[in-house]
Amino acid sequence: MAGKPKLHYTKGRGKMESIRWLLAAAGVEFEEEFIETKEDLEKLRNDGFLLFQQVPMVEIDGMRMVQTRAIQSYIAAKYNLYGKDLKERAWIDMYVEGTTDLMGMIKHLPFEPPDTKEKNLALIIERATTRYFPVYEKALKDHGQDYLVGNKFSWADIHLLEAILTTEECKPDVLSAFPLLQAFKERISNIPTIKKFLQPGSQRKPPTDEKSVAAVRKIFSI
Amino acid sequence: MSGKPRLTYLNGRGRMEPIRWLLAAAGVEFEEVYLETKEQYDKLIKDGFLLFQQVPLVEIDGMKMVQTRAILSYIAGKYNLYGKDLKERALIDMYVEGIADLMQMILMFPFSPPDAKEKNIDSIKERATNRYFPVFEKVLKQHGQDFLVGNKFSWADVQLMEAILAVEEKVPAVLAGFPQLQVFKTKMSNMPTIKKFLQPGSPRKPPPDAHYVETVLKVFKK
Numbered sequence: 001m002a003g004k005p006k007l008h009y010t011k012g013r014g015k016m017e018s019i020r021w022l023l024a025a026a027g028v029e030f031e032e033e034f035i036e037t038k039e040d041l042e043k044l045r046n047d048g049f050l051l052f053q054q055v056p057m058v059e060i061d062g063m064r065m066v067q068t069r070a071i072q073s074y075i076a077a078k079y080n081l082y083g084k085d086l087k088e089r090a091w092i093d094m095y096v097e098g099t100t101d102l103m104g105m106i107k108h109l110p111f112e113p114p115d116t117k118e119k120n121l122a123l124i125i126e127r128a129t130t131r132y133f134p135v136y137e138k139a140l141k142d143h144g145q146d147y148l149v150g151n152k153f154s155w156a157d158i159h160l161l162e163a164i165l166t167t168e169e170c171k172p173d174v175l176s177a178f179p180l181l182q183a184f185k186e187r188i189s190n191i192p193t194i195k196k197f198l199q200p201g202s203q204r205k206p207p208t209d210e211k212s213v214a215a216v217r218k219i220f221s222i
Numbered sequence: 223m224s225g226k227p228r229l230t231y232l233n234g235r236g237r238m239e240p241i242r243w244l245l246a247a248a249g250v251e252f253e254e255v256y257l258e259t260k261e262q263y264d265k266l267i268k269d270g271f272l273l274f275q276q277v278p279l280v281e282i283d284g285m286k287m288v289q290t291r292a293i294l295s296y297i298a299g300k301y302n303l304y305g306k307d308l309k310e311r312a313l314i315d316m317y318v319e320g321i322a323d324l325m326q327m328i329l330m331f332p333f334s335p336p337d338a339k340e341k342n343i344d345s346i347k348e349r350a351t352n353r354y355f356p357v358f359e360k361v362l363k364q365h366g367q368d369f370l371v372g373n374k375f376s377w378a379d380v381q382l383m384e385a386i387l388a389v390e391e392k393v394p395a396v397l398a399g400f401p402q403l404q405v406f407k408t409k410m411s412n413m414p415t416i417k418k419f420l421q422p423g424s425p426r427k428p429p430p431d432a433h434y435v436e437t438v439l440k441v442f443k444k
Binding site for chain 1: 273275283289291311319320357
């Protein structure tokens with residue numbers, strides 16, 4: 001199975017969005033096959049294409065990869081976005097796990113009932129500004145470099161930018177107390193591959209709306 | 223910080239147990255610090271030891287590592303339990319991520335309300351027997367080797383062994399339909415480092431009880 005990676009998911013962000021970001025940032029063109037109905041998902045399952053019956057699934061280098069982290073780790077390593085040694089990889093992993101936890105909270109929000117949504121939104125902002133963003137602000141401050149790890153662009157930078165933009169969609173001024181993250185955001189957004197991904201017409205997906213939520217509920221029976 | 227890795231967590235399985243398993247399987251001796259009070263935990267946070275204010279914390283090779291997956295990946299990489307190349311690593315990652323999803327159900331189980339417990343055991347049994355164990359049964363059957371990936375002992379084997387034993391504690395006959403996994407379990411049990419870990423007096427922690435749940439709620443109370 002040579003050629004471009006092929007992504008199988010719904011047309012929304014969900015768990016596939018971080019993978020789209022990573023491929024795009026690495027300058028890798030990819031194809032997408034969208035799951036639009038329950039039947040589409042069942043077919044993938046019945047054909048034995050989904051190791052644990054779940055998506056995301058990415059066809060890449062002769063493999064049908066599943067599990068979001070496994071897929072991202074593979075892409076990061078393949079395209080030299082995973083540090084130069086075990087210790088740099090450890091730092092990248094720690095940073096990515098943090099932004100994963102933050103974005104996980106945000107991803108869940110559209111699926112919550114109205115009465116808990118407001119409370120959880122407040123928790124997201126609290127976590128972002130007191131638990132997560134301070135860590136990355138400090139990392140950048142301590143070494144004074146452009147990138148989070150090893151003075152080199154890595155998966156951690158891409159993931160942090162995605163987390164920043166996603167959190168800003170919840171609260172536009174959330175970076176107000178983080179000058180270095182503001183500069184980071186500008187800098188990383190201007191990297192050519194990322195700049196391209198941030199433009200209209202790219203494969204970046206819009207924020208999840210009610211229509212997407214309904215579609216997801218139907219396809220996955222949740 | 224030379225010497226043995228030092229683990230900081232509660233005196234129970236939780237999110238630290240897979241790390242104990244992996245270090246033990248790799249033949250690495252380690253020390254443990256147990257959190258028993260909120261004050262101890264607050265002090266760790268105040269002293270800046272916890273990158274995202276969370277445990278597990280593993281002090282290893284001069285780093286204060288947090289985030290379970292980052293820690294496990296580092297240990298696996300360091301002790302040659304992560305395959306020989308990127309593709310083997312991809313398989314190991316996919317397998318451990320699937321197993322982690324199953325283990326998450328077991329992790330959350332003690333914290334579910336009493337009236338939901340029976341339903342949750344049924345869910346664990348269903349997922350183990352229909353989604354996860356069949357995958358590994360098939361993998362072992364297809365290549366006929368002793369280990370899941372690359373004919374060599376890896377993190378994936380350790381994780382699967384831990385999961386089998388954990389599910390069996392809830393569903394004793396769960397391996398009834400999985401002859402390959404039964405053989406796998408016996409083989410793993412007899413590997414010297416694992417055999418040692420399975421003996422009384424090892425760092426392996428017992429199943430969570432009411433006291434453990436109480437301690438968790440107390441230490442992590444907001």
